[in-house]
Amino acid sequence: MLFWLVTACVLPASLMAIALVVYNIHRGHAQVLSDSLGTARAMTAVVDRDVASAQAALFALSTSPFLSTNDLAAFYGQAKEALRDQAVANIVLIDAAGREKINTLKPFGAPLPTKGIPQPLLDIFATGQPAITDLFQGPVTGAPVVAVAVPVRRNGEVIYILGAGILPERLAVILERERLPSDWIGTIFDSAGVIVARTRDAARYVGHQSGADIVQRVAQAPEGSFERNTLEGIPVTAVYSRSAVSKWTVVIGIPRGLLSNALSRSLWSILAGTALLLAASLVLAAMISGRIASSVRKLVEPALALGDGRLVMAPSVHVKEVHEVGEALLIASKVLMTTQHLAMHDALTGLANRALFEEMVNQQLEMCRRTGANMAVLFIDLDGFKAVNDQHGHHVGDALLRAVSERLKAGIRMPDVVARFGGDEFAIVLAQTGAAAAARVAVKLVDRISNPYMIDSLTVEISASIGIAIYPNSGLDGETLLRRADEMMYTSKNQGKRHYSVAV
Numbered sequence: 001m002l003f004w005l006v007t008a009c010v011l012p013a014s015l016m017a018i019a020l021v022v023y024n025i026h027r028g029h030a031q032v033l034s035d036s037l038g039t040a041r042a043m044t045a046v047v048d049r050d051v052a053s054a055q056a057a058l059f060a061l062s063t064s065p066f067l068s069t070n071d072l073a074a075f076y077g078q079a080k081e082a083l084r085d086q087a088v089a090n091i092v093l094i095d096a097a098g099r100e101k102i103n104t105l106k107p108f109g110a111p112l113p114t115k116g117i118p119q120p121l122l123d124i125f126a127t128g129q130p131a132i133t134d135l136f137q138g139p140v141t142g143a144p145v146v147a148v149a150v151p152v153r154r155n156g157e158v159i160y161i162l163g164a165g166i167l168p169e170r171l172a173v174i175l176e177r178e179r180l181p182s183d184w185i186g187t188i189f190d191s192a193g194v195i196v197a198r199t200r201d202a203a204r205y206v207g208h209q210s211g212a213d214i215v216q217r218v219a220q221a222p223e224g225s226f227e228r229n230t231l232e233g234i235p236v237t238a239v240y241s242r243s244a245v246s247k248w249t250v251v252i253g254i255p256r257g258l259l260s261n262a263l264s265r266s267l268w269s270i271l272a273g274t275a276l277l278l279a280a281s282l283v284l285a286a287m288i289s290g291r292i293a294s295s296v297r298k299l300v301e302p303a304l305a306l307g308d309g310r311l312v313m314a315p316s317v318h319v320k321e322v323h324e325v326g327e328a329l330l331i332a333s334k335v336l337m338t339t340q341h342l343a344m345h346d347a348l349t350g351l352a353n354r355a356l357f358e359e360m361v362n363q364q365l366e367m368c369r370r371t372g373a374n375m376a377v378l379f380i381d382l383d384g385f386k387a388v389n390d391q392h393g394h395h396v397g398d399a400l401l402r403a404v405s406e407r408l409k410a411g412i413r414m415p416d417v418v419a420r421f422g423g424d425e426f427a428i429v430l431a432q433t434g435a436a437a438a439a440r441v442a443v444k445l446v447d448r449i450s451n452p453y454m455i456d457s458l459t460v461e462i463s464a465s466i467g468i469a470i471y472p473n474s475g476l477d478g479e480t481l482l483r484r485a486d487e488m489m490y491t492s493k494n495q496g497k498r499h500y501s502v503a504v
Contacts, residue, residue, distance in 0.1 A: 093162055400453055
């Protein structure tokens with residue numbers, strides 16, 4: 001029984017623990033994705049800030065008076081000076097024909113490429129708006145670069161494009177600054193899905209077109225998460241955030257194996273812990289059940305004693321609750337015995353009452369019928385008791401009745417029974433006693449009762465009248481014997497004090 005009790009207690013708690021672990025892991029998974037999305041959003045903001053910073057510097061430089069006077073040599077020196085305070089690789093000035101006029105990567109006046117300017121930069125002449133390119137191959141260095149450009153106006157007309165090149169290494173710093181976990185992969189994609197910067201194997205993968213799925217996702221929502229495989233073939237949960245300024249997207253890839261392994265380890269840990277807990281609980285339950293069973297068995301004898309009306313002895317046990325039951329049985333036994341005693345004995349004298357006396361008479365009759373022996377019933381009434389009670393009060397009367405009871409008990413044998421019927425009436429059953437022996441007992445009792453009594457400072461004298469009935473001559477049942485003894489008592493009382501009479 002304890003096995004099922006322990007199982008019923010342990011298994012639900014264990015299942016709840018497993019459910020909580022799974023819930024917490026999934027919740028933690030969701031929290032990781034939420035935090036990662038926040039990180040991607042923060043990276044996007046940093047990219048936008050760098051772009052905005054570069055654009056602000058270019059706008060400031062576009063107001064140079066050297067451009068107004070067309071003093072390009074002086075402007076070249078000013079551009080070189082400006083590079084010291086900016087996180088850009090070079091500054092380029094492009095004319096309306098799409099030719100580079102100045103490139104700080106080359107000395108002023110050195111031949112410059114005539115081709116390779118990205119179309120988004122040339123479109124500035126038509127739109128008059130700043131522009132940011134995707135990753136392209138720089139015409140001077142032949143290395144991947146991103147360009148930020150602003151218009152240079154004269155009399156409201158765009159006469160030049162002033163641009164700055166941002167190397168992928170600069171953007172990689174943004175990724176590294178966030179200190180992503182080593183197993184995670186951070187990537188910046190341009191608007192066409194080309195890798196601009198990457199935390200892992202950047203030299204190998206920058207410039208690769210591998211973000212077609214990113215472009216599709218961004219077209220649906222500017223940020224979110226989805227499942228994909230990296231260029232290395234690693235399954236990841238990708239969270240992304242797209243810049244509203246540069247149109248680039250920052251993607252953080254979290255290996256799915258990390259999350260599933262964490263869940264698996266946690267579940268196996270819980271299952272192992274549950275198995276160990278259940279085994280330990282069952283062993284403990286076996287030990288406890290043994291002690292409980294042993295303690296409960298010790299209650300069998302006290303319970304049987306209580307049923308028989310005998311005094312219960314509380315057993316020594318180690319289980320508190322069983323000990324309390326044993327104590328309760330002991331108390332119940334004492335209460336029962338007290339109740340039985342009160343029900344069968346006279347409260348004043350402690351002698352048997354009429355009910356117990358009649359029961360004892362019937363028991364003696366059964367024995368006499370089996371053995372053929374005689375039995376005597378004596379009915380005793382005190383002479384002069386009423387006068388003592390009326391003259392000296394009930395407390396003296398009660399003391400006198402108790403004293404008479406003691407003399408009656410002292411004047412009979414162990415098997416005999418003396419009872420008080422109420423008032424000053426007493427009865428005695430004498431086992432295996434005939435008429436002659438009963439008469440001798442009656443004479444002795446009359447003498448004992450008639451001796452003076454010292455109660456407090458009073459000397460009190462009374463006597464007794466006794467009626468005797470003998471089985472089987474006077475009657476064959478207890479009721480008849482008592483009635484005949486009562487009649488003989490009145491016969492004795494009519495003869496005077498200190499007499500006895502035997503029914504014939």
